[in-house]
Amino acid sequence: MWEIGIRDIEELYRDIPEKYRLKKPLNIPEKGLSEFEVKRDVEALLSKSKTYTDMPMFLGAGCWPHYVPAVVKEIVQRSELLTSYTPYQPEISQGMLQALFEYQSMMCELTGMEVSNCSMYDWASALGEAARMAARIKGRNEILIPKIIHPERAATLKVYAEPAGIKIKQVAYDTETGQISLEDLRSKISDKTAAVYIENPSYLGFIETQVDEISRQTHSHNALLITGVDPTSLGILKPPSEYDTDIVVGEAQPLGNEMNFGGPLLGIMACRDDMNLIRQMPGRIIGLTTTQDNSKQGFCMTLQTREQHIRREKATSNICTNEALCAVASAVYMALLGPEGLRELGETIMYKANYAIHLLSKVDQVKTPIFKSAHFKEFTVNFNQTSLSVKEVNRRLLKRQIHGGKDLSKEFPELGQTALYCVTEIHSKEGIERLAKALEEILRGE
């Protein structure tokens, strides 16, 4: 203060009109706590919540329990990465840039695409951005989406798409299999369709198999195919590139990121190597280049003229801060697992989920899954034949220290009393068996 010639800090606030100055203390804790007290209080509060380690839980639906290897946790806590800003100065930020480039590259390998950005906020907002991207590219204003979609994802899409004048139409499903009704698709697709959006696996866990036909129809109307993916399935399932997907979106939280009560998540956004697509892509994209003297390989942000800090109101999106560190976690995760690990991950999930289906389908009066299709890690469990609602079943399961699946009765009333169950590599055989046994007891009225 002495150096800048003031005696009182208030002199630096003298230009703020008196009437706006805060006159009384805020109604927040007045004094700060010591580190010890903060740790004690927050830990004590948090310790009251129940977690996946306390009881078997069978929740997924857009945020999934998977194991996060120790190396991943260690790397994302490296303060050079953790406490850095967006790599605007590439020479001093090569570590972050290379890690993000490697995330993009490995995401491209998984999805089969050539270009990936370095992240969107989550699957839902990535879908919203993809719809806007498709509408800009095609100069059309309709997007077709499946009727079976996560309601939160559909709601987010609506909020993102509406201001751009995009209309969303839902395509019905085959009530037997859950698969997209090709007939309904044919009746709704037109030269107004900018893109057709499908999910694989679908929100209700089954694998969509008519992808080649959907792709053919989409492209015959000169529309784009957008595919939403759960990347843990891509070690065993055909990648979206092989059915000519133009834009891939999805959720990469399962690759090395914890659930954290639903956030942060990690939105995937990838596309084909086509300048018409790339120029309209939202978000940061890291590229490989060389030093100006051509002596070394290096990395920097590319195509920044798409972005808000250069293009302002004409930018492809307003996104700035994204989920970069979560993308680094996913890069470390994919590197640790490698091609064999990702295949094994997919297989283990599919084995265990199908084991759960196998056991639950033997429980009297329970129908699982509703749809006659192959299921990856999630599946529907229907209680219509019982006298209990999903809510009541879940209440009784919780009493037995088991957390049931997500109640779908409000979002899909046509499916009746149905829940969405999720099983991954972290679910034990014993946990699954405990669930089946508990359901038997509950439905017997015990």
Added chain:
Amino acid sequence: MYRQASWNEPAIFDLGRNGRRGHVLPEAEEEIKRAVGDVSSLIPKAMHRTSKLNLPELSEVEVARHFTRLSEMNYGVDSGLYPLGSCTMKYNPKINELLAILPTLSMVHPYQDESTVQSLLEILYRLERWLSEITGTYEVCLHPAAGAQGELLGTLLMHAFLRSNGEYEKRTEVIVPDSAHGTNPASAAMAGFNVVVLPSGADGCINVEALKSAVSEKTAGLMLTNPNTLGLFERSIGEIAKIVHEAGGLLYYDGANLNPLLGKVRPGDMGFDIVHINIHKTFSTPHGGGGPGAGPVGVSENLAQFLPIPRIVYDGQRYRLDYDKPNSIGKIRSFYGNVAVLVRAYAYILSLGFEGLKEAAEVSVLNANYLMKKLREIKGLNLPYDGKKPRKHECVFSAKPLKSETGVSALNIAKRLLDYGLHAPTIYFPLIVEEALMIEPTETFEKEELDRFVDAMRKICQEAYANPEYVLKAPYNTAVSRLDEVRASHPKTMALSWRMHMKKK
């Protein structure tokens, strides 16, 4: 002098060897396999992956080493001063990291029964109340994942408001000053508004007369950051609010520059209707090289009905997620926000309290004014706009004199600063200052570190006059020298992934 690690670390695809594995996964038991049959029979034929995944094959130690080496070629707040203007790169307390990785947070699913997540709902509810108290708003929504998503939500709330009073078709314009952050016009455009750019006055602040002629019956709102991007407090905010409100518009507060006002002035009291907060700036959560952040939005009472669902409600005994909000705009993302980031902010506010937050604001202003005073003494730099006015959190210098006398630009200064082991300021922003260097020291750096920055700036300007060629080629001490950014973005040479690189090689 500083020397950053320079490992020549190959891309991960060039590392490892066939057959190596870095992680062992739990396997499905034999009994499971017997019960459900072979996995290949479970997958529909048409959907089998037949192509081999081209991912690197590395051992655990190779992966750990690779990414550790990468981290060593990166600079963070823990490495030294990070004076990026408008980014508020303050120290991120370590205790918050320890709390944010507790399994009692990380292993909790968003759809768990409310009875099993009362403590998390309590933390989020309290944080909402605290943030609304700090910003002087009625209710706060924690959902937005970043500041820009907060802005998008804010402009969508303008829509909802206009729709509710039947002015949706009529009010199509959002006014944004030419000194605004790029996200402001981008967000307004994304929400479907036409952006009207308002030129700043000669003093770098809003020109009230220009604003009067810019507003009309088409005006939906004005987006403003205060203090503005020059670090100047918009003194006429009372009149600005009056003009916008009388024209029937809403006033939006871009919270990127909230730090200097904590506990001193509240956006709500200045007349702002919608306020976003950058948790990863003002509330000290780490920026992670570009996220995750969090961008909560606070609103006045008449707008609260439009906030995204669910809202956290408390009946005095239990916390609950309320989806029954018929006027809500719906959702801007899945679930409830970047909770792991928000819990860090909760711990930060607990650590500082009202008095600590106020002191943080004051010291951030003191530091910015100290740098302004010291940097003014350096030949080659010029302080545009009234030098007698105190700055708030940041100050903006122009390197125009240096550029015209030596050819060394703001960009070159930025690159040379890296050689001194300091991060560069934001450059070429705000757009209204030529050769701009936008400097925000924050409260968490001590005088010695600020002096190190001033010394480096002085030396660089001296170098520019003595040996401009040398400065033009900087940096020398970073992991790599200047990069070919043109090549990186040229359609013929661009390599946005490893497979694209191999294809072009």
